[in-house]
Amino acid sequence: MRVVIIGGSGHIGTYLVPRLVADGHEVVNVSRGQREPYHPHGAWRKVRQVQMDRAELEQRGQFGERIRELRPDVVIDLICFTLESARQLAEALRGQVQHFLHCGTIWVHGPSVRVPATEDMPRRPFGEYGIQKAKIEAYLLEEARRGRLPATVLHPGHIVGPGWAPLNPAGHFNPEVFARLARGDEVALPNLGMETVHHVHADDVAQAFQQAIRHWSTSVGESFHVVSPAAVTLRGYAEAVAGWFGREANLRYLPWEEWKQTVSSEEAQATWDHIAHSPNCSIDKARRLIAYNPRYESLDAVREAVDWLVAHGVIRIQAG
Helix, strand or coil: CEEEEECCCCHHHHHHHHHHHHCCCEEEEEECCCCCCCCCCHHHHHCEEEECCHHHHHHCCCHHHHHHCCCCCEEEECCCCCHHHHHHHHHHHCCCCCEEEEECCHHHCCCCCCCCECCCCCCCCCCHHHHHHHHHHHHHHHHHHCCCCCEEEEEECEEECCCCCCCCCCCCCCCHHHHHHHHCCEEEEECCCCCEECEEEHHHHHHHHHHHHHCHHHHCCCEEEECCCCCEEHHHHHHHHHHHCCCCCEEEEECHHHHHHHCCHHHHHHHHHHHHHCCCECCHHHHHHHCCCCCCCHHHHHHHHHHHHHHCCCCCCCCC
């Protein structure tokens, strides 16, 4: 089939494009610029690259039409963040595609009542990102139920992989936290460090999209969590990272109001977003309906990313 990926040269697309090419699909990557994927692969030589400025075309009401003109059988949208954006594309593709796949987020849940959270739990999102993604999910699944668009929604966790900094044990993205744990320096965690984060390797996200396409009959009209088999606590995460470097984690716990004064406002906001959600999601449905089988546990996925950062000098184990 002809598969059009919107935003296919980023974290997920780096792994998804080679998988789709290997499955024999004709792949078209739509992006605003000419950025390279995080890792080179020979499959990219077979990919047609199309440049479009989504924001500009959406303002003119033309983005969906331009995607339709590519005559896709399947559309995978990795970079849609508002209901208005999703609606414009969906309306243009009604009756035109065999499958439409949207990349959502586990933050559609908001705080959990019971864990691990399942896809059928009531949505209580907070924050603009989670709220918009929940609206998009509801809209697309209603389109599928009414037979207007064969849509599937995949909800990844915190995506990690070699080439970029993963969410760290303090709940933000400053790689210095990994360096301090590697050196045995003290690291402060908010509260008691028992909040959870739920990572997923980018290749496992790619696998889920591939499997959803392969299992069309059981994926259309459904949403799926795409995460590792289990979430981790901040404390357990920090202890594991220190252990990778032969250290015992030197941890201190501070109440939130005190802890947030020890980091930048940007880092504090990132941590608050993560610990307020404390995601912990089930993948039973994805395993059952689309045969999703993640290769990476959370800590395995993070370790691969950390090893890359160490090798490239982003994480400096030696002080100074």
